[in-house]
Amino acid sequence: MKLFDVYSLFAINIVKGKGTRVWDDNDQEYLDLYGGHAVISIGHCHPHYVKVLERQLCNLGFYSNSVINGLQEKVADRLGRVSGYDDYQLFLVNSGAEANENALKLASFHTGRTRVLAAGHAFHGRTSLAVEATDNPKIVAPINNNGHTTFLPLNDLPAWERELAKGDVCAVIIEAIQGVGGIRLATPEFAQGLAEACRKHGTVLICDEIQCGYGRSGKFFAHQWLGIKPDLITVAKGIGNGFPMGGVLISPRFVPVKGQLGTTFGGNHLACAAALAVLDVFNKEHLVDNAHEVGEYLIGKLKELQETEPHILEVRGRGLMIGVDLDVPHKDVRVPLIHQEHCFTGCAGTNVLRLLPPLCLTKADADLFVSKFKHILDTL
Structure with a gap:
């Protein structure tokens, strides 16, 4: 059997990682400014993370959601406190797409409506509802193309207000910082006006924090730069530092119904151990603050480079x-x-x-990247 050939691959076999470095099977070291697509939050093979997962695997790797899992309760408690959402509820799943899928289902259960508003260039996943809210026709199969989603320009508040005023919108889903869309930032004025319009028209506001959240922006959630409090927040990627995991943070105004949502592997014991290890390291090493400090430093260095490198048109992000x-x-x-x-x-x-x-990137790492980047730009 062969692999289903859908990925464009670099001919490099990465076999080892530590911190902000990875190595291939020829023992060549690489500086990692990609993080496995924003997944690696605390660094590759952090010793505390490895120790916690080893210990948990020796005790119990998996049992189903038909019994109490005290690790889930610990994750919910600690995530609520560190994120500022301790009054919310948590539903654990396996991936970002699954988190968005369940958030959209919850919104539809709650409102009885079916229409969704999403931003142009949005990416919310590849499963049925998530891909329908993703602005890329190439990955939307005919079976997914059910006409539920209206795409609108990010930061064009009047356009969103006009659609919401029609009274049939189940959910608005936005990324505070668009990832696949090219690091486009929602403005506070847009986000606050959108949140108010959602409240006015009984529409659920979902913030997709799968890529931009979990400390990456320099606050725990990127929407916290915007002065809003969404009804539902989806997380994945950095929550498990590479172990597959996702979740939905759910406003207290949503009342759970037995059997309404479900998952086989979501919130399993090993995944929860990974999530708790990540939060341990966040706390001990102040990684959210580091993301802010080193990120601002790197953005500043790139903007300095822009002044002398004509190939750089714009630098943006948080x-x-x-x-x-x-x-x-x-x-x-x-x-x-x-x-x-x-x-x-x-x-x-x-x-x-x-x-x-x-998120453990250092200023020395940032300087090293800028020098490597400058060298390549100078050869163009």
């Missing part, structure tokens, strides 16, 4: 979620960064280099 607009295709920079400078980065669209490093 914390350690940064986009660099280029006047050349990102592959012209990303490929030599990997093969010549041994540095991983992400991308968006055609011309955006996307930086999503582990």
